[in-house]
Amino acid sequence: MHFVWFWLVAVMITAYVVLDGFDLGAGVLHLFITRTDPERRVVLRTIGPVWDGNEVWLLAGGGTLYFAFPLLYASGFSGFYLPLMIVLWLLVLRGIGIELRTHLDSTVWRGFFDGCFAFSSLLLTVFYGAALGNVMRGVPLNKEGYFFLPLWTNWRPGPEPGILDWYTVIAGVVALVALTIHGAHYVALKTVGELNQRARRVATLLWPALVVVTLLSLWATLEIRPELLVNYRRFGVLFIVPVAVALSLIAMFLFRRRGNDKGAFLGSSAYLIFMLVGAAAAVYPNLLMSTSDPSLNITVSKAAGGDYSLSYGLIWWSFGMLLALGYFVFVYRMFRGKVTG
Amino acid sequence: MDSALLIHRLHFAFTVTFHYLFPQLTMGLALLIVVLRTLALRTGNEIYNQSTRFWARIFGINFIMGVVTGIPMEFQFGTNWSHFSRLTGGVIGQPLVMEGVFSFFLESAFLGLFLFGEKRLGPRGHWWAAFLVFLGSWLSGYFIIVTDAWMQHPVAFARGTDGSFQVTSFWGLLLNPWAQLQYAHNMSGAVITGAFVMAAVGAYYLLEGKFAGYGRVFVRVGVIAGVIFSTLQVFPTGDLHGKYMARHQPVTTAAMEGLFKTESGAPIVILGQPDEEHQRIDNPLVVNKVLSFLIYGTTTGEVRGLNEFPRDQWPTNIPLLYYSYHIMVGLGTIFVAIMAVSTFLLWRGKLYRSRWMLWIIMLCLPFPYIANTAGWMTAEIGRQPWLVYGLMRTSEGYSKYVHAGNGLFTLLGFMGLYTLLAILFLVLVKREIAHGPASGPEGMVPEDKPAPLAQEN
Numbered sequence: 001m002h003f004v005w006f007w008l009v010a011v012m013i014t015a016y017v018v019l020d021g022f023d024l025g026a027g028v029l030h031l032f033i034t035r036t037d038p039e040r041r042v043v044l045r046t047i048g049p050v051w052d053g054n055e056v057w058l059l060a061g062g063g064t065l066y067f068a069f070p071l072l073y074a075s076g077f078s079g080f081y082l083p084l085m086i087v088l089w090l091l092v093l094r095g096i097g098i099e100l101r102t103h104l105d106s107t108v109w110r111g112f113f114d115g116c117f118a119f120s121s122l123l124l125t126v127f128y129g130a131a132l133g134n135v136m137r138g139v140p141l142n143k144e145g146y147f148f149l150p151l152w153t154n155w156r157p158g159p160e161p162g163i164l165d166w167y168t169v170i171a172g173v174v175a176l177v178a179l180t181i182h183g184a185h186y187v188a189l190k191t192v193g194e195l196n197q198r199a200r201r202v203a204t205l206l207w208p209a210l211v212v213v214t215l216l217s218l219w220a221t222l223e224i225r226p227e228l229l230v231n232y233r234r235f236g237v238l239f240i241v242p243v244a245v246a247l248s249l250i251a252m253f254l255f256r257r258r259g260n261d262k263g264a265f266l267g268s269s270a271y272l273i274f275m276l277v278g279a280a281a282a283v284y285p286n287l288l289m290s291t292s293d294p295s296l297n298i299t300v301s302k303a304a305g306g307d308y309s310l311s312y313g314l315i316w317w318s319f320g321m322l323l324a325l326g327y328f329v330f331v332y333r334m335f336r337g338k339v340t341g
Numbered sequence: 342m343d344s345a346l347l348i349h350r351l352h353f354a355f356t357v358t359f360h361y362l363f364p365q366l367t368m369g370l371a372l373l374i375v376v377l378r379t380l381a382l383r384t385g386n387e388i389y390n391q392s393t394r395f396w397a398r399i400f401g402i403n404f405i406m407g408v409v410t411g412i413p414m415e416f417q418f419g420t421n422w423s424h425f426s427r428l429t430g431g432v433i434g435q436p437l438v439m440e441g442v443f444s445f446f447l448e449s450a451f452l453g454l455f456l457f458g459e460k461r462l463g464p465r466g467h468w469w470a471a472f473l474v475f476l477g478s479w480l481s482g483y484f485i486i487v488t489d490a491w492m493q494h495p496v497a498f499a500r501g502t503d504g505s506f507q508v509t510s511f512w513g514l515l516l517n518p519w520a521q522l523q524y525a526h527n528m529s530g531a532v533i534t535g536a537f538v539m540a541a542v543g544a545y546y547l548l549e550g551k552f553a554g555y556g557r558v559f560v561r562v563g564v565i566a567g568v569i570f571s572t573l574q575v576f577p578t579g580d581l582h583g584k585y586m587a588r589h590q591p592v593t594t595a596a597m598e599g600l601f602k603t604e605s606g607a608p609i610v611i612l613g614q615p616d617e618e619h620q621r622i623d624n625p626l627v628v629n630k631v632l633s634f635l636i637y638g639t640t641t642g643e644v645r646g647l648n649e650f651p652r653d654q655w656p657t658n659i660p661l662l663y664y665s666y667h668i669m670v671g672l673g674t675i676f677v678a679i680m681a682v683s684t685f686l687l688w689r690g691k692l693y694r695s696r697w698m699l700w701i702i703m704l705c706l707p708f709p710y711i712a713n714t715a716g717w718m719t720a721e722i723g724r725q726p727w728l729v730y731g732l733m734r735t736s737e738g739y740s741k742y743v744h745a746g747n748g749l750f751t752l753l754g755f756m757g758l759y760t761l762l763a764i765l766f767l768v769l770v771k772r773e774i775a776h777g778p779a780s781g782p783e784g785m786v787p788e789d790k791p792a793p794l795a796q797e798n
Binding site: 055069081082104317320321 | 401402405408409410412413415416418419420421423424426427428429430431432434435437438439440441442443445446447449450451452453454457458461501505507508509511740741742743744747750751754755758762765769772
């Protein structure tokens with residue numbers, strides 16, 4: 001049961017990263033690939049009808065975490081208090097950046113909201129990457145299962161780390177590059193002409209960087225947390241996952257070269273999915289690791305809620321997710337095709 | 342009070358109070374937009390289509406404010422109230438996920454279609470989009486009320502050895518009687534806000550002498566919805582909720598009513614200031630025996646006063662609780678009166694020309710917001726000193742490792758950010774209202790030509 005909920009939460013977070021990831025990436029690119037107001041409007045219209053729904057995955061995922069693993073939710077959210085609050089502020093800025101821009105026909109007004117949208121999207125991708133880095137690195141959990149991290153200490157992933165250290169910064173950069181490429185693929189898929197060309201060019205230029213930072217993050221992770229290979233050693237079949245990451249990277253490259261926007265977009269989606277699956281498989285059964293003492297780790301069985309609610313939950317959760325999937329298919333079909341000026 | 346505890350309480354109180362200014366209009370307006378959309382379909386009159394589009398634009402701005410201020414709420418259980426979350430996640434985690442899974446996905450999917458997809462969907466499809474947005478927002482309200490109701494009146498749970506709460510009955514939790522009463526009362530309050538806002542904008546147009554055709558539609562729909570729901574707000578929803586509360590949170594009822602000593606045939610206090618030190622009401626204006634009658638249906642029923650309860654179970658801020666409650670009830674009563682008079686004038690065909698009444702309707706705009714806020718303050722201050730009523734104290738629930746300095750930092754951050762949001766919201770809504778309903782993107786409609794239906798009145 002705990003195993004099932006662990007993966008359901010992982011699926012929801014992955015869905016969030018893949019879906020909101022492309023509109024975050026579009027935000028990072030927003031000011032770089034556009035020259036004129038109509039072009040900016042086109043970028044916003046590619047994500048306009050879907051970004052809010054994509055963001056619901058974050059809420060639903062956070063809620064599911066609360067429901068399935070209350071201890072992790074309590075410990076993690078209070079321990080990552082400062083970065084989470086900053087993420088919330090950025091989400092507020094980003095929401096108004098997208099939605100309020102078109103309300104006034106004024107260069108200053110629009111410039112302000114373009115800035116909000118691009119700035120908050122960029123910082124959010126870095127924070128999300130750093131958040132994942134913190135989970136992989138572990139935190140100084142106390143006996144009650146709580147901790148509190150400052151934003152930074154000495155920038156080293158030692159026993160008293162901060163949210164940001166050299167390792168989590170690498171993770172942040174991976175997320176920034178990966179989501180920017182993902183967003184570029186999406187914008188390319190949804191647009192024509194100049195905008196499409198510029199988005200493709202960004203993706204092409206960033207691809208080697210993505211390969212480099214991916215390898216770098218792999219090396220760094222094994223450097224600070226060699227025990228993350230335990231599950232892989234025990235179940236050799238798991239090595240499929242890193243192979244799949246490599247294949248997704250190659251697929252992205254090949255599709256990009258042949259000008260296949262859809263293939264490239266699916267490639268970056270697959271890359272994100274397999275990176276997260278790989279991380280989840282490495283961490284299990286831990287949800288949050290201690291930097292000092294492995295016996296303090298928050299594991300799925302320590303954190304899980306009651307059996308009655310978890311088993312009943314499977315029923316309504318599955319039903320609800322089927323409905324949600326239905327809405328998503330419907331909405332994406334309604335707004336399918338290219339957005340033109 | 343421990344300063345960290347105080348900061349965490351203020352943090353939640355500020356963010357949730359600001360947040361709820363928006364959902365109450367979202368939920369109220371969602372219903373009225375479905376009404377307008379239905380009128381448009383049934384009469385085929387363009388004025389209703391244009392009215393729907395106008396309110397949809399305001400709805401869109403309001404909705405986005407609700408979304409961006411709502412996201413922090415779900416996270417604050419963990420960030421600021423971690424010990425509470427840890428112990429209760431097994432129970433209230435459930436309605437919170439259900440809100441995401443069953444209503445946010447629905448709302449977010451169909452909001453885009455409702456706001457931008459009218460041409461694509463056609464009139465009937467667009468009606469459905471409006472209806473599903475309405476359904477999503479009202480479902481969302483229910484799940485949140487279930488969460489709050491469990492904290493007010495915990496049901497369907499068992500406690501583990503570590504003190505954690507676990508659900509023992511799925512339906513028991515969802516159908517908590519407290520939740521049903523609170524939901525009815527709260528949703529009717531939301532429609533009151535929607536109705537007063539719509540009527541006030543209509544009254545403004547009529548007084549200003551522009552978009553008068555639309556003004557009539559807005560005033561009529563607002564007043565009819567207003568009279569229905571402000572009546573429902575008092576009776577039966579408010580009445581039933583109050584009776585249930587008197588049985589299950591008697592000390593809260595005593596504090597709300599300012600009843601310091603037990604009395605049979607207890608009076609109701611209309612006005613007066615609670616004096617905690619001398620345990621009495623200063624400058625009281627009371628009506629004898631009414632409180633006993635309202636709670637027990639007899640003028641001799643014994644109502645327990647604060648003196649029957651140990652001090653450590655008294656709500657922690659009795660004057661504020663007393664005022665919140667009295668403001669809510671006082672305004673609720675005034676709403677019934679205003680809407681009853683307006684309905685009478687509407688029925689006699691005089692409302693659109695009664696400038697004094699239009700002035701009153703227009704100036705009433707802020708008061709439903711105040712009443713709804715005061716109502717929630719009554720519920721939540723009345724719950725103190727408990728986080729989970731009778732079982733877990735508020736002082737046990739906050740995040741011990743998030744110190745006052747960090748809490749104050751983010752509280753100030755939210756205050757600054759929300760000030761910006763408030764300014765943007767007012768600027769944009771003011772602009773929509775000044776711009777008027779008649780010149781939307783879908784083309785012009787001759788202004789001030791009363792719709793046939795509006796002319797009948």
